[in-house]
Amino acid sequence: MKKTETMSRRTFLSAAAGTAAASLFTTAHAGALYSSMAQAGNADPQYPWKDKGVIDLSHSPYAKLKGVPVAAVTIQEGFWSKRRQTNVQDSIPSMYDELIAHGRMDNFLRLEGRSDAPQKGPVYSDSDMYKWTEAVGFALQTQNLPALREKADTVIHEIVAAQEPGGYLNTYYVQDRSKLRMLPDTQTTGHELYNIGHLIQGSIAYYRATGDPTLLDAGIKFVDGFLLPNYGPGPNQKPIVAGHPEIEMSLIELYRTTGNHKYLELAGYILHGDTRIPLKERQIVYMFCGIPFTSRTKLEGHAVRAMYACCGATDYYLETGDASYLNTLTHLWEDLIEHQLYITGGVGARSEGEAFGDAYELPNARAYGESCAAIGNMMWNYRMLSATADARHADVMERALYNGINSGMSLNGRLYCYRNPLAFDPSTGDRIRNPWYDTTCCPPNLERTLASLPGYFYSTSSEGIYIHLYDNSELNWRLESGNAIRITQTTKYPWEGRVNLRVMPGQPEEFTIFLRIPSWSRASSVSVGGRQMGNIAPGRYLAIRRRWSGEENIELNLDMQPKLVRANPAVAEDTGRIAVQRGPVVFCMEQLDQADAKPDNFALFAARLSGETTAQYNADLLDGVVELTHAGVVNEQAASAALYQAAQTAGSGGQSMPLRLIPYYAWANREPSNMQVWIPYSRA
Amino acid sequence: MKKTETMSRRTFLSAAAGTAAASLFTTAHAGALYSSMAQAGNADPQYPWKDKGVIDLSHSPYAKLKGVPVAAVTIQEGFWSKRRQTNVQDSIPSMYDELIAHGRMDNFLRLEGRSDAPQKGPVYSDSDMYKWTEAVGFALQTQNLPALREKADTVIHEIVAAQEPGGYLNTYYVQDRSKLRMLPDTQTTGHELYNIGHLIQGSIAYYRATGDPTLLDAGIKFVDGFLLPNYGPGPNQKPIVAGHPEIEMSLIELYRTTGNHKYLELAGYILHGDTRIPLKERQIVYMFCGIPFTSRTKLEGHAVRAMYACCGATDYYLETGDASYLNTLTHLWEDLIEHQLYITGGVGARSEGEAFGDAYELPNARAYGESCAAIGNMMWNYRMLSATADARHADVMERALYNGINSGMSLNGRLYCYRNPLAFDPSTGDRIRNPWYDTTCCPPNLERTLASLPGYFYSTSSEGIYIHLYDNSELNWRLESGNAIRITQTTKYPWEGRVNLRVMPGQPEEFTIFLRIPSWSRASSVSVGGRQMGNIAPGRYLAIRRRWSGEENIELNLDMQPKLVRANPAVAEDTGRIAVQRGPVVFCMEQLDQADAKPDNFALFAARLSGETTAQYNADLLDGVVELTHAGVVNEQAASAALYQAAQTAGSGGQSMPLRLIPYYAWANREPSNMQVWIPYSRA
Structure with a gap:
C-alpha cells in the first residue's frame, strides 16, 4: 500500500520535474518558474512562489500535518512581537554590518576582482551570508522591508557573480585550494556542501518572499551543473559524504520547490552514506553521517550535525514514507527526551566536539547547548510533529523556542550566545553574549528562526486545523477543503494562561480544531461557545470537532502555577x-x-x-x-x-x-x- | 640576613662545584665522583652516592626538614608491602616488556644502527624509559634485584650510546627533524628538556642506588656540553622555555648531586621565563611556565605541568630562600586546598587540556585527575613540607598517596589509570585501567613513586625527627646530631588507628619526636611510656620533647570512625x-x-x-x-x-x-x- 503511494507520488513528481528542469539556468521573470509545482498546491496561481510554510509540506505524501504559510499568521502585540521587531530592526541589520566588516562579502568580491582583501573566516563562512539572506527572506514573507531587501538583492547579485560557469560556488576552495575541492578529506571537514545547503535554504526563503529566483538558480546550477554530473552512487560518479549534515534537508526542500526528483534521490543517497569514503569510528560518531542514517541507535557526536541529520532524515520520511527512517527517528527522539534534553530544550552537553554526552550527562555550568543545536532541535521536532501529529513534539519545540533558543539573542538583539549554559560564574572570565563570533553560525540562525516563527503556529490536516503555539495573533488561511479559515488569538501568554480564540470559517463546515494542551499544564480548561469541554489531557491535542460557522469563541485556560x-x-x-x-x-x-x-x-x-x-x-x-x-x-x-x-x-x-x-x-x-x-x- | 646566608652557601657550592666540574665527562669508578659533596653530608664516606632521600635536602639551607634515605626505612608486612612487592615483581618488569614491545628502546638502537624500526611513540617517549630507569633506581635503593639491575644496565648503556658527541640526546629530533631542535616552537611542544629532566632524575636515582654514574654523566654531558654553552640568558645564548616543566626540579637535584651551582642558576632562569620567546596567553596558562613563576596567582592550565613547576619552584626556594617564591607557592597551595583538590588528592578537573578547571569546578564522572598530577601533587607537598614543617602538607601528601595515586595502579600491578574519575558508568564504554597507553607517562611514574615510598616516611630537623606516615616499618638512620636513631612502627594502619612506636637512640639524647596527628583524626590519643600526652591537635605535629634513651614506647591512637x-x-x-x-x-x-x-x-x-x-x-x-x-x-x-x-x-x-x-x-x-x-x- 505504502509502496504504491510512493510510486504514484514519484510518477507525479517526475512529470512535474520535467517542467521544472526545463526552466533551469534561466533567470526568467519571477513567477513563471516552477509553475507546475505551484499549480498542484493551494497557492495563488498568480504568485506560485508565495504562501509556503517554513518547509513546504503541501505535497508531502507522508506529512500528517501541512504547514501554513509564514505570511498567513500575523503575530500581534505580545510576547514575540517585540523580539521579532528587534530582529528586523536591529539584529539582521547589525549582523549585516558585522558580516561586511569581517570580510564575509569581500570573500565573494575578491573572486570577481572587486576586492583585494584576503580570504576571511573559517571554511563555512559563506554559509553565514546565506543564512543571513534566509533571515531576510523569511522577514520579507511577512513584512515590507525595502532597506533590507535592497541589501539582500545586492548580496545575492554579488554572490551569484562569484559562481563558476560549471556551477561550483565557494570562496575558500579557490585558487591554490581548488585542487582540494570535494576530496574525501575536504568533504569531511571543508563544509562545501554545508555551505551550499544553506545557500539553497536561503534562496528558497528569498524566492518564496519575493519571487526572485536569482539565488535559487545559483543553487540549482551548483547541484545540476557541478554536483549531480560528478558525484553520487554511479560507477562514474565520485562519492559524497555530507561532513556536516545540512545538504540533505536543503536538497529535499529544493525537490519540494522544483519537483525535481533527482534532488530527493541525492538526499537519500547522502543519508545512506557511501562506503567508498572510508571513515574512522570517531568521524562517524562526530559527523553523524557517512553510514546509513537508519543504522543510528543513539544521539551522539556534534549536536548540530546530529540535529540537522535528523531534520534531513525526517524530511526524507515525509516524502518517501520509508518506515525504517521513522523507526530510527522515533528511537533517536526517545533517546533525546529520555537522556539528552536540557530542561531549556537545549542539546549538546559537551564543549569538546560541541557534542552530545553520555546518557544523562547534562552539566550545567559547562553545558554547551549551542544556540544552533537548540534551533536544530526545534526544526527536527517541527518535522516530527508534521509526520506524526504527536503533541509531544510540539512540547519539545515550545520548550526549545521559549528557553534555549530565546536565550541565544540578547534583549537588544545585538548580542548572541553561542553556548547557553544553565549556570554561570562571571569570575571565570567567560563572556557568553557577544556581537560577533568568527564562527558566526548562531546569530543568523537565531534571526532566521525568529523571522520564520509565524509558520510554526498552525498546521492543517485532512480533518481540520492544529494549533501548536499561542500568542496574540491572527491566522488567515485555508482548510485543506479549500474553505477559508480565520482564527484570532487574544492572550497574554506565556505570562498568563488564558487564550481566547475566535474561529471564523469562510463557509460553515464540519471540521476539527486540534487545540494543543501542553504537557506542563496539569489542570486546563477549555470552553467552546461557553460550554466546558471534557477529556482534556496534558501533552495531547484536544480535538474539537463540530460544524463551525460564523464566529465561534474558544476559551483555553492553562495551568500557570509555577x-x-x-x-x-x-x-x-x-x-x-x-x-x-x-x-x-x-x-x-x-x-x-x-x-x-x-x-x-x-x-x-x-x-x-x-x-x-x-x-x-x-x-x-x-x-x-x-x-x-x-x-x-x-x-x-x-x-x-x-x-x-x-x-x-x-x-x-x-x-x-x-x-x-x-x-x-x-x-x-x-x-x-x-x-x-x-x-x-x-x-x- | 638571608642574603648573607645565600651568599655563603653560594660560596661553598662554588668551591664544591669546582671539584665536581673536574670530574665531568669521566666514567671513573663509582664513588670517586662528586666526593666533595658527599663529604659534606651525613653519608658513608666510602659510598658517598648512597643514603640520600627522595630528594637530597641534606645541604639545602632553607629546608626546615631533611629527608631520610629511602634505604633507611624498611617497610614491613602491612598495607604498602604488598603494593611494593607487586611493583618490583610485576609492574616494573611488565612495563619493561611493554616499553620494549612498543619500540621505546628501538628508538635509541635505531640511532646506533642496531635497529631498523621506525621512530615510535610521541615526542616524550624517551622520558618513559628514563622514568622506568628511575623506578628501578629507587627499587635498588632498598632491595637487591639482580634481574632488574641487569635490564636497567643494558638500557642505560643503550641510551648513552645514542648520545651525540656534543651532548644532545633525543630520539625524535634526529635526522630530518634535527633542524627543529630547541626552536622556540619545538620547546613549547617538543618536550626535549622534559625528556632530559627525566633522564637526570632517573640517572640520580640509579646513581644513588648503585654508584654507577653512566647515565648521570650523560645527563651532565647534555647540560654542560649542549645546553649551558648555547642556551640561557646571555647575549650569545638562545632563550629557553620549559614547555613542560620538569627540567627545573631535575636541574636542582643535579645541583644537589654535583654541587655545580650553574644548574641551580639555570633552573632559576627557566623558572623566571625569558621574554625573548613570545608566548600567547593560552600557552602561558597551559604550560605553566614562560613567565616569572612568582607572577602566578592561581593554579591553572595543564595540571601535571603546574605541579611539576611548583615542585621546581619549591626546590628553588629550598636552595635560595627567595621569599617571593615561598609567597607565591603558599598562595598557590591555598588555591589548591580551597578550590582545586579532589577529596582523593587528585587534581586537574578537565579532560580538555588535562587541566585545572575554574575554582570549585570538580566534576566526578568527568574528572580527569591524571595519576601523574596526583603524584606531582604529592611531590610538591613533600617539598612544601620540607620547607615549612607544616603538617597540612603531609595531610595532602597522605590524601593523594592513599587515594588518587594508589588508585592509579591495579591490585595486580599490571593495569594503570591515566584518568582517576570519582564516578564511573561502564555503559559509556570507557576503559579506565589499561596495560599500556601510547602516552605512557603515568605507569612508570606510579612505579617510581611506590619504589621511593620509604623516603617519604620521616624527616629530620635540628630539633629531632618528624614522623609523617604510618605503616609497619623500621627506621635506621641518624639524627642531625649524628646520633643513631632506630624507630619501629607496629600497626595495622590504615585499617586500624593504633600505632605502636619504639624509639631507640644510639646514645641517650634530648630531642623532639614530631608525631603527625592527621587532620582527619578528630579524637586522638598518645601515650609515651604509658603516660598520656595532652594538647593533641588534628592537623599538627605533636612535639614530644624529652631525653630519649634505651627503648621507649609511644602508643598513638587515631580516630578511625568513618x-x-x-x-x-x-x-x-x-x-x-x-x-x-x-x-x-x-x-x-x-x-x-x-x-x-x-x-x-x-x-x-x-x-x-x-x-x-x-x-x-x-x-x-x-x-x-x-x-x-x-x-x-x-x-x-x-x-x-x-x-x-x-x-x-x-x-x-x-x-x-x-x-x-x-x-x-x-x-x-x-x-x-x-x-x-x-x-x-x-x-x-
Whole structure:
C-alpha cells in the first residue's frame, strides 16, 4: 500500500520535474518558474512562489500535518512581537554590518576582482551570508522591508557573480585550494556542501518572499551543473559524504520547490552514506553521517550535525514514507527526551566536539547547548510533529523556542550566545553574549528562526486545523477543503494562561480544531461557545470537532502555577537541586536580583522544597517579564567553609530569604552576575 | 640576613662545584665522583652516592626538614608491602616488556644502527624509559634485584650510546627533524628538556642506588656540553622555555648531586621565563611556565605541568630562600586546598587540556585527575613540607598517596589509570585501567613513586625527627646530631588507628619526636611510656620533647570512625551528596557490591545522612580491605522516571537498603561496574 503511494507520488513528481528542469539556468521573470509545482498546491496561481510554510509540506505524501504559510499568521502585540521587531530592526541589520566588516562579502568580491582583501573566516563562512539572506527572506514573507531587501538583492547579485560557469560556488576552495575541492578529506571537514545547503535554504526563503529566483538558480546550477554530473552512487560518479549534515534537508526542500526528483534521490543517497569514503569510528560518531542514517541507535557526536541529520532524515520520511527512517527517528527522539534534553530544550552537553554526552550527562555550568543545536532541535521536532501529529513534539519545540533558543539573542538583539549554559560564574572570565563570533553560525540562525516563527503556529490536516503555539495573533488561511479559515488569538501568554480564540470559517463546515494542551499544564480548561469541554489531557491535542460557522469563541485556560521540577536521579549534576518552570518558561536565579547579593554567597542559597512560589508581572524588568519569588534560605556560615567538611555540621540551618527568579531566556542582559537554573533545595 | 646566608652557601657550592666540574665527562669508578659533596653530608664516606632521600635536602639551607634515605626505612608486612612487592615483581618488569614491545628502546638502537624500526611513540617517549630507569633506581635503593639491575644496565648503556658527541640526546629530533631542535616552537611542544629532566632524575636515582654514574654523566654531558654553552640568558645564548616543566626540579637535584651551582642558576632562569620567546596567553596558562613563576596567582592550565613547576619552584626556594617564591607557592597551595583538590588528592578537573578547571569546578564522572598530577601533587607537598614543617602538607601528601595515586595502579600491578574519575558508568564504554597507553607517562611514574615510598616516611630537623606516615616499618638512620636513631612502627594502619612506636637512640639524647596527628583524626590519643600526652591537635605535629634513651614506647591512637564528608556548597557537582572517609582512606560504592545490583538502579541509591556506618576488615576482598556498610535507601520507582518530573512527587520514600563501600583506590579491580565516591544523601 505504502509502496504504491510512493510510486504514484514519484510518477507525479517526475512529470512535474520535467517542467521544472526545463526552466533551469534561466533567470526568467519571477513567477513563471516552477509553475507546475505551484499549480498542484493551494497557492495563488498568480504568485506560485508565495504562501509556503517554513518547509513546504503541501505535497508531502507522508506529512500528517501541512504547514501554513509564514505570511498567513500575523503575530500581534505580545510576547514575540517585540523580539521579532528587534530582529528586523536591529539584529539582521547589525549582523549585516558585522558580516561586511569581517570580510564575509569581500570573500565573494575578491573572486570577481572587486576586492583585494584576503580570504576571511573559517571554511563555512559563506554559509553565514546565506543564512543571513534566509533571515531576510523569511522577514520579507511577512513584512515590507525595502532597506533590507535592497541589501539582500545586492548580496545575492554579488554572490551569484562569484559562481563558476560549471556551477561550483565557494570562496575558500579557490585558487591554490581548488585542487582540494570535494576530496574525501575536504568533504569531511571543508563544509562545501554545508555551505551550499544553506545557500539553497536561503534562496528558497528569498524566492518564496519575493519571487526572485536569482539565488535559487545559483543553487540549482551548483547541484545540476557541478554536483549531480560528478558525484553520487554511479560507477562514474565520485562519492559524497555530507561532513556536516545540512545538504540533505536543503536538497529535499529544493525537490519540494522544483519537483525535481533527482534532488530527493541525492538526499537519500547522502543519508545512506557511501562506503567508498572510508571513515574512522570517531568521524562517524562526530559527523553523524557517512553510514546509513537508519543504522543510528543513539544521539551522539556534534549536536548540530546530529540535529540537522535528523531534520534531513525526517524530511526524507515525509516524502518517501520509508518506515525504517521513522523507526530510527522515533528511537533517536526517545533517546533525546529520555537522556539528552536540557530542561531549556537545549542539546549538546559537551564543549569538546560541541557534542552530545553520555546518557544523562547534562552539566550545567559547562553545558554547551549551542544556540544552533537548540534551533536544530526545534526544526527536527517541527518535522516530527508534521509526520506524526504527536503533541509531544510540539512540547519539545515550545520548550526549545521559549528557553534555549530565546536565550541565544540578547534583549537588544545585538548580542548572541553561542553556548547557553544553565549556570554561570562571571569570575571565570567567560563572556557568553557577544556581537560577533568568527564562527558566526548562531546569530543568523537565531534571526532566521525568529523571522520564520509565524509558520510554526498552525498546521492543517485532512480533518481540520492544529494549533501548536499561542500568542496574540491572527491566522488567515485555508482548510485543506479549500474553505477559508480565520482564527484570532487574544492572550497574554506565556505570562498568563488564558487564550481566547475566535474561529471564523469562510463557509460553515464540519471540521476539527486540534487545540494543543501542553504537557506542563496539569489542570486546563477549555470552553467552546461557553460550554466546558471534557477529556482534556496534558501533552495531547484536544480535538474539537463540530460544524463551525460564523464566529465561534474558544476559551483555553492553562495551568500557570509555577512548578518545581526535579531531574531524573541519573542526572548527577542535578542531585539535590530543583528547577522552576511556569508555563513554557524555565526560570533562573541571577545573583544581582537577590537581597544578599554578595557574589561569594551565590552557592549558599537553597530553595525550600515545600515553599510557596509567587508570580508577578513586572513591565519594567527585562522588557517585561513575570518574576517569581520562592521561599529560600541562605547559609552564610558556609561561605568560609573548607573545601571538605564533616557532613553533620555543614549546610544545615541558615536564614530565611526569598529567592527571586527571572525567565532563563532573559539572563545576562544586565551586568555580569552569577546565574543558575538548577537551585539546591532544602527540605527545611 | 638571608642574603648573607645565600651568599655563603653560594660560596661553598662554588668551591664544591669546582671539584665536581673536574670530574665531568669521566666514567671513573663509582664513588670517586662528586666526593666533595658527599663529604659534606651525613653519608658513608666510602659510598658517598648512597643514603640520600627522595630528594637530597641534606645541604639545602632553607629546608626546615631533611629527608631520610629511602634505604633507611624498611617497610614491613602491612598495607604498602604488598603494593611494593607487586611493583618490583610485576609492574616494573611488565612495563619493561611493554616499553620494549612498543619500540621505546628501538628508538635509541635505531640511532646506533642496531635497529631498523621506525621512530615510535610521541615526542616524550624517551622520558618513559628514563622514568622506568628511575623506578628501578629507587627499587635498588632498598632491595637487591639482580634481574632488574641487569635490564636497567643494558638500557642505560643503550641510551648513552645514542648520545651525540656534543651532548644532545633525543630520539625524535634526529635526522630530518634535527633542524627543529630547541626552536622556540619545538620547546613549547617538543618536550626535549622534559625528556632530559627525566633522564637526570632517573640517572640520580640509579646513581644513588648503585654508584654507577653512566647515565648521570650523560645527563651532565647534555647540560654542560649542549645546553649551558648555547642556551640561557646571555647575549650569545638562545632563550629557553620549559614547555613542560620538569627540567627545573631535575636541574636542582643535579645541583644537589654535583654541587655545580650553574644548574641551580639555570633552573632559576627557566623558572623566571625569558621574554625573548613570545608566548600567547593560552600557552602561558597551559604550560605553566614562560613567565616569572612568582607572577602566578592561581593554579591553572595543564595540571601535571603546574605541579611539576611548583615542585621546581619549591626546590628553588629550598636552595635560595627567595621569599617571593615561598609567597607565591603558599598562595598557590591555598588555591589548591580551597578550590582545586579532589577529596582523593587528585587534581586537574578537565579532560580538555588535562587541566585545572575554574575554582570549585570538580566534576566526578568527568574528572580527569591524571595519576601523574596526583603524584606531582604529592611531590610538591613533600617539598612544601620540607620547607615549612607544616603538617597540612603531609595531610595532602597522605590524601593523594592513599587515594588518587594508589588508585592509579591495579591490585595486580599490571593495569594503570591515566584518568582517576570519582564516578564511573561502564555503559559509556570507557576503559579506565589499561596495560599500556601510547602516552605512557603515568605507569612508570606510579612505579617510581611506590619504589621511593620509604623516603617519604620521616624527616629530620635540628630539633629531632618528624614522623609523617604510618605503616609497619623500621627506621635506621641518624639524627642531625649524628646520633643513631632506630624507630619501629607496629600497626595495622590504615585499617586500624593504633600505632605502636619504639624509639631507640644510639646514645641517650634530648630531642623532639614530631608525631603527625592527621587532620582527619578528630579524637586522638598518645601515650609515651604509658603516660598520656595532652594538647593533641588534628592537623599538627605533636612535639614530644624529652631525653630519649634505651627503648621507649609511644602508643598513638587515631580516630578511625568513618566520617561523612560534604563539599563546599560552591562545588556544584557535589550538591546533595556526601562522601565517606575513614582514616586516610576515601571510600566509594561499586554497584556490584550492592544487594540491588541492577545497573539501572545505581543512581537511585541514597545514603541516610544520620545513618550508622560500620567497618569490617575482609581479608578475602580486594587483597584485604576494610569495607564499610552505611544505612541507605533505594527508590526503585524513580528508575522509570522521566528526565524531568514534578519535584513534589519525585524521589521521596524508597526502601531501606544497606550500602556497601570499598576503598576508592581498589575500585575497578573486578568486573566493570558503576562507581561513585559522592553519594546522594537522604535526610529520611
